[in-house]
Amino acid sequence: MTQTVASGSEQNIQVAIRRALEGTPKIELTAVFPCEGPFEVQLPVWRPGRYEKGNFGRYVYSMRGKQSDGTWVDLKKSTLHKWQVPEGVQTISWIFFADLFNAGSTGVAEDILYINPVNCFLYHPDHQDWGYSIDLIDVPENWSVATGLKHSDGQWHARDVQNIMDSPILAAEALTHLSYESQGIPFHIWIYGKDQPDPDSFMKDHIAFTESQIAHFGSFPAEHYHFMYVLPERDVRHGVEHEDTTVIALGPSAKSQTKAGYDELIGIASHELYHAWNVKRIRPAEWTPYDFSQACPSRLGYVAEGVTTYMGDLFLFESGVIDLQGWCLLTERLLDRHVNNPGRLNCSVAESSYDTWLDGYEPGVPGRKGSIYVEGAVLALLCDVRIMQLTGGEASLQTAMRMLWEQFGADRIGLTESDYWSVLNEVAGAVDALEDLRFNYAEGVEDSWDDLVAAMEWQGLELTKTIEDGRWHVAIINA
Numbered sequence: 001m002t003q004t005v006a007s008g009s010e011q012n013i014q015v016a017i018r019r020a021l022e023g024t025p026k027i028e029l030t031a032v033f034p035c036e037g038p039f040e041v042q043l044p045v046w047r048p049g050r051y052e053k054g055n056f057g058r059y060v061y062s063m064r065g066k067q068s069d070g071t072w073v074d075l076k077k078s079t080l081h082k083w084q085v086p087e088g089v090q091t092i093s094w095i096f097f098a099d100l101f102n103a104g105s106t107g108v109a110e111d112i113l114y115i116n117p118v119n120c121f122l123y124h125p126d127h128q129d130w131g132y133s134i135d136l137i138d139v140p141e142n143w144s145v146a147t148g149l150k151h152s153d154g155q156w157h158a159r160d161v162q163n164i165m166d167s168p169i170l171a172a173e174a175l176t177h178l179s180y181e182s183q184g185i186p187f188h189i190w191i192y193g194k195d196q197p198d199p200d201s202f203m204k205d206h207i208a209f210t211e212s213q214i215a216h217f218g219s220f221p222a223e224h225y226h227f228m229y230v231l232p233e234r235d236v237r238h239g240v241e242h243e244d245t246t247v248i249a250l251g252p253s254a255k256s257q258t259k260a261g262y263d264e265l266i267g268i269a270s271h272e273l274y275h276a277w278n279v280k281r282i283r284p285a286e287w288t289p290y291d292f293s294q295a296c297p298s299r300l301g302y303v304a305e306g307v308t309t310y311m312g313d314l315f316l317f318e319s320g321v322i323d324l325q326g327w328c329l330l331t332e333r334l335l336d337r338h339v340n341n342p343g344r345l346n347c348s349v350a351e352s353s354y355d356t357w358l359d360g361y362e363p364g365v366p367g368r369k370g371s372i373y374v375e376g377a378v379l380a381l382l383c384d385v386r387i388m389q390l391t392g393g394e395a396s397l398q399t400a401m402r403m404l405w406e407q408f409g410a411d412r413i414g415l416t417e418s419d420y421w422s423v424l425n426e427v428a429g430a431v432d433a434l435e436d437l438r439f440n441y442a443e444g445v446e447d448s449w450d451d452l453v454a455a456m457e458w459q460g461l462e463l464t465k466t467i468e469d470g471r472w473h474v475a476i477i478n479a
C-alpha cells in the first residue's frame with residue numbers, strides 16, 4: 001500500500017482526549033497522524049498482563065476520518081480491529097466506551113479520567129516507532145495527573161507504540177500522592193477513592209518490599225515508578241503491571257480500610273513491583289516486543305505469573321511486612337487452590353500457559369487445565385527449595401532471577417524455555433539439577449504433593465491436607 005508522509009511534520013501522532021459524560025460514559029479521541037491516507041490503523045486486540053484476546057473493538061461506537069474539505073466520513077474496517085483510512089485523511093476521531101474500572105480498563109466520571117491506551121489508542125502498523133503527544137483537553141488545571149509518561153508543553157509524550165501502550169494515565173481532582181526514594185529511584189503512590197488505606201503504614205510497607213526487591217536484583221529497571229491505586233465504589237480486585245507503573249484496583253473503596261483489604265493491596269503491590277523485572281524485562285521471546293495485533297501464546301506463563309506470585313509473597317515475608325505465620329497463611333490458600341484443581345493433572349502448566357488465550361481467565365471446563373498463577377507458584381517453590389538444598393543455602397530461585405535479569409532482562413533479550421531452565425540449573429550447580437522438576441511439573445502432569453511435603457519439611461514446616469465434604473484443606477505448621 002502506498003502512503004504519503006506529510007512533509008515537515010514530526011513523526012508523532014497527536015492525540016486529544018475528551019470525556020463525554022452524558023448518558024453512558026465515553027471518551028472521544030482525536031488523532032492527527034503524520035501522514036495522509038490511504039493507510040490502515042490498528043486497535044490492539046489484547047493487553048500485556050492478560051494473555052487472552054481483549055477484543056477492544058467492541059468498545060468502539062464510531063470511527064470517522066476528516067476529509068480534506070473538512071467533512072467527516074465513516075471509516076470502513078479491513079479486519080475486526082483495523083480500519084482503512086482513505087486518501088487525503090490525516091485526522092481520525094473515535095468514540096470509546098469508558099465505564100470500566102478494573103486495573104486494565106478505561107473509565108471516566110465527573111471526578112476522574114482513567115485511560116489505558118492499550119485498549120483505546122490506534123496505531124499505524126507500519127510505523128510503530130512513531131511517538132505520541134497527548135492532550136487531556138477537559139482535565140482542569142487543578143487536577144493531578146499520574147502517569148509514567150513524560151510531560152512538557154502541556155502535553156504527555158510517549159516515544160513509540162511499545163511505550164504508549166504500557167502507560168496508563170490517571171487524572172483526578174482528589175488524588176492522594178505519597179512518595180519515597182529507594183536506591184536513588186523516586187517511587188510514587190497515587191490513590192483515587194472515597195475511602196483510602198492508612199497512609200503511614202501504606203508507605204512504610206511499600207518502602208520495605210521495594211527496598212528488599214531492589215536489593216535482591218541489584219538494580220531497578222526504570223527511572224521512576226508509580227503505584228496507581230483506583231479504589232472505586234464497585235466490586236473489583238485486580239492489578240496490572242507496566243514498565244514503570246502499575247494500576248491496582250480494589251473496590252468498594254472501604255475495603256482498603258479493613259485488614260483483609262489492606263493486606264490484599266500490599267500483596268498485589270509487591271507482586272506488581274516484581275513484574276517490573278519479571279515479565280516487563282525478563283520476558284518470554286513471544287512477547288518481545290509485544291505484537292498487539294494478534295494472539296501471542298507462550299509456554300512460559302508459569303515464569304511470568306507463577307514465579308511472580310511466589311516471589312511477591314516471599315518478599316512480603318523477606319522485608320518484614322508479614323511474619324512467617326502470614327506467609328504460611330498465604331501459601332495455605334495457594335495450595336488449597338492447587339490440591340483442589342484436578343485440571344493440573346490433565347494439562348501441564350506449560351500447556352496451560354499457552355492456552356491462557358483460550359480460557360486462562362475463567363474456570364474453563366471441569367478438570368481440563370491448571371492456573372499459571374497457582375501451578376506456576378507451586379513449581380517456583382519447588383525450584384527455590386531445590387536450589388537452596390543443592391547449594392547449601394548459598395543460592396536460591398532469586399539468585400537465578402537476578403541472573404536472568406542481568407543476562408536477558410536488562411538487554412531485553414526474549415527468554416525461551418531452555419534459557420530459563422539452563423540458568424536455574426547453572427545456579428543449582430549441575431546441568432540436570434532441576435530436570436525432574438521441569439519434566440514432571442512444568443511439562444508433565446505429575447502430582448507434586450510428596451515433593452511439596454519434603455520441600456516444606458526441609459524448611460522446618462509441616463505440610464498436611466485433610467478432606468472434608470469432598471474438598472481438600474491444606475495446613476502448614478511451623479514444626
Ligand SMILES: [Zn+2]
Nearest residue numbers: 271275305308
Ligand atoms: Zn501478575
